[in-house]
Amino acid sequence: MHRPRSFSHFGRAAYNLIFPPPWHDLSQRWLYRKTNCVWKLVFLVFLGSCGIYMCMSGTEKQLPQYRAVLPHPMSKAGALCLKNDVPVVKYRYYPQPLTFNRKECKCTPVQRFVVFSMQRTGSGWFEALLNSHPNLSSHGEIFSVEKRRENIKRIKKNLDNLYNLDWISSASKNECTAAVGFKWMFNQGLMEYKGEIATYLKQNHVSVIFLFRRNILGRYVSILANVFDREKKQLNGTHRAHVHSKEEADLLAAYKPIVNLTSLIPYMERIEQIMMDAQLTFNGTRHMILFYEDLMKRPSALKRVQKFLHLPFEELESKHVKIHTLPLSEQVENWKEVSEHLKGTKYESFIY
Template identity: 25%
Template sequence: MNHSTVTTEPFVIVGMPRTGTHYLEELLNAHPNVSSNGELLNPYDTIWLDRNRLLRSDRQLLELAYLHYPAATGKKHVTHVGCKINQPQFQERPGFFEELARWPRLKVMLVIRTNTLESLRSLVQARQSGHWLRYGADNDSGPPPQVTLTIEDCEAYFKAASDFHRQVADSFSPANVLPVEYESLLGAPAVCLQAVWAFLGTSVHPCPHRTVLQRQEVRPLEQTVFNFDELKRHFRGGPYESFFEAGKD
């Protein structure tokens, strides 16, 4: 761990699980002056070798993230440093979100997947298969498994996403929050990065033509959720109806 010898600008990537936070981090780390150091609250994240860090206080953890962060290979002058935290990790560590919101000058990138059902489906697939990320060399691993989702799990997850997005909006100044759409990140990453560089206040850096990380699921919801029709009937006419419309994946 290296102590920051110059003033760096702090940022954090937040979102629900399976919304593209890891992909955004990979794009950010292509910039020579930006260092995003994985999941601070994940005890298995290989960037953070000391699992005992999670025994520290919330303030000490944030000091680790923004003042004593790992040295990034090949980066001699880091001006912007950050990490990423998914919504369930905040739930598992009560009070940490509030401590994060107090960190000075913090910029927040909130990654949002328009169809929250896609996020839940992908999360359940990853839990069942044990495959959380797919890299270029893993193309022979086959498609993720089809899944069955309960009505109760869907309702709870949809509400959790809505509540979390509202919590972020209510806890930070609008000038310090940049919503990043998952669909735009996949379809037009260069455009998204232009907005990110402007938001962070760093120099413009070209978008990588290729990344090692690969998308795992490309099939529509109807082909990957066994009980899709049952769920569609249940949520028809309600606030989450659009998640079950054709072409909304």
């Protein structure tokens, strides 16, 4: 590069710093540059060490929180289950009970469910069938106890305990449970807090089974007979809603109630309204509708239930003995008046 022909004193000094004249001692200049590079290297190593230390310190502070949300180590079988069940994985979860250890079944996914029903629709028999499955636990009418349903906070707490497998009863299958649920009658706080409960079920991916009885008249006759036995206690001074022998069933079936014609149709209309309201309220949940009559006549109905709950198929059985086996015409004392009263109405089909 050529030097300019004229320089100010300051300009020449600055220029000489950048372009030292050839007569300067070059060895001193290269010594300076070599020393400068060494210091730069030392400075970079220092900065790198500081950065690594800060990163490691920050990671150590975060590790406990991260480990807290890590899932439990999963076996190959559990990983395979997850891999194979991707389409339905949101309806399964892996509980970590506080009251026991799931041991080798800790990677077994659990399906949460609830059976919505009414009294005298075969719900006790249906639940007994479900509990005969080796991997299913259905804990009965947990909200028949008023204290458990006194407010929505208490209801949610009980639901959390049950679905985390911390609800211990005779139905508990403990560590190898693959489906857990219970029966919930519409008159046990369910419709009182229906909005909040519907939200809870959807958020927690709880599957709903509606169990209804098509013939509302048959259900009403069963209620009247059950009320009579509750008062009279025909079986050795005890009341039995369900029986396990033919002799007991025959004794209870001998009673023929008299149906009040004035209140019959309004009663059936009210029951229909409750059923429709429940279906509309919980329509946003994963659900299925099951009828008592189908359970009685179609063995495939139980296969549908097991498929719905993602369970391996089993032949389900119950020790319950059906009480009323005769046609309705032989169960009601004033049947002739009842049949005449319902003819020409939308309930006429129930009398045949």
